[in-house]
Amino acid sequence: MPAREDILSALRVAAPKPVPRPAPLTGTLVFADPVAQFSQMLGEVGGACVRVPSEDGLRAAVAGLAVIGSAKKVASLVPEAHPGNVHLAAIDDPHALASVDVAVVRGEFGVAENGAVWVPGAALGPRRALLFVCQHLVLVVDPGLVVNTLHEAYARLRFDGPGFGCFVSGPSKTADIEQALVIGAHGARSATVFLVG
């Protein structure tokens, strides 16, 4: 592999004196009410945040969503939120997920500063396409943990093996035509986040 050696040796020769790693940033943003901030930011990026006190409330709240009401196919990875009518375990080929109207997926925590929810791929397994190919996305964060910033988010995350994970902040969007914001580019046309508890 000559390119590898060429590149690495060129970079070694070109390198300046080692620059030390800076100390971690301290005193980063802290919100008086992270959950309220999360809810506001999610609204600003085109999503919606719903707070429910308990699992019982969750089921009723999810069932009451307009997108659930009009959905033919609901794929749920959170049975306590919605039973779903797509037998996910039987689907090996992600292409079969293309007709899913609503996906109900578990998120791990929210981030107050940007309305993002961390969705660990482990919950999705080989069907991670579900998160992107569904027409509408419902994320359930239970318990409804919200951290202040991405610094706190990464302090919680571990990447010590193969896997996938994604911060999802609102629905898919684009402004590529004359800067006009259009919700629902390729991915979900809506994103609703349920914070439980």
Add this chain to the structure above:
Amino acid sequence: MTAHAEKAAAFVANDARMHWHDTAVWHIRTKRDKASSAVPEWEELRTQAAALKAHTISRLAEYLEAFERNAVRLGAVVHWASTPAEHNAAVLSILEKRGVKRLVKSKSMLTEECHLNDFLEKHGVEVIDTDLGERIVQLAKEPPSHIVMPAIHKKREEIGELFHEHLKTEAGASDPKYLTEAARGHLREKFLAAEAGLTGVNFAVAETGGFVVCTNEGNADLGVSLPPIHIACMGVEKLVARAADLAVFLRLLARSGTGQPVTTYTSHFHGPRPGGELHLVIVDNGRSALLASETHRRALSCIRCGACMNTCPVYRRSGGFSYDATVPGPIGSVLAPSREPERYAGLPFASSLCGSCDDVCPVKIDLHQQLLAWRHELSARRLTPAPKRLAARLGSFVLRRPWLYNLLGFFGRAALRWTPRGLLARLAGPWGRQRELPPGPRRSFRAELRRRRAGA
């Protein structure tokens, strides 16, 4: 005139359109201001990002080896390419070995730099750009004019016509929502039919062997979660040392680029998905040469947010195509001459050196200093026009001799008073084309100051 000035002249010839472009791009800058001012520690974040990049770049070879080791451990296949040709050959070889004829791509400025699309199409691979802006310019057979908003130069009516021709939308339809919906339907088919997906890399993490891709549309994720093969192409400079560093860069990236608090999707890939394949192509193409330059190595810190373009008075009023380079704007004018100095010797002059780019750069690249440094270097290598060099030499000669400066000042003031304006404009050359010389003052500034002080 330099190539940039000639192309810019054509762009500004349509005054209304030039102002439309200026306003559209400036709008993004104002969104960036709003988003950045919502973060009290914004300046500390920028300083931290610059320091983290300086650290990583100073040990790039070591971090690349660690990244490779960890990526391989997670099941990825790592390919290395010194040149665009090697990069393109590596991608083609992956596709050919698996009989792939249909590839979907998300945005990657690196593959633009390598002209990958043309190359693959010549070898019989259908390549579909899936970012809406990139699909628009692909259908128009144009390169992107902006690194974040590839079709920022196009009006909705033009996109409507393009879609009418290629996607069979209604004639005359130009509503962005309608056009986006049409593209969604069209590209869904392409996503579902693709046999492989290709993405760029926003950040690669040495300690974990994973990498991050940011999009708003979700096109990168659809492109690599439906077909089983994921190819990710990255320049050597995309590395960060630790996963925790991502927080610093992700907090800056979208806020600087589009004024969003974060992109809709920030995907973290660690190894292939179960049953799939992941290939990483790591490219140099002049980056090690840039690292060797003490003056210009900081340009390797760039995270491609596009903020310097959005704020640049020259970019906003001359458009991305006037640069004729993969990356336009201030950072493009710094990067391009390092690769092709003869071709891009004019770009460092496509700047007023106002320094606005420095102020918005999330990783604090000293862009206007770099542009100035390029002017010196390119002049020293005689790559700038001879009259320009002569003028600079004359200026230097005069400024080092106060008596000569005073003498010429005397004649200059007289000339300004007595020479007809029409002739003066012609004497001022290209400089005088858009500028009016001031009326000649009676006294020099120093004489006037002396007079006033004596009077006081």
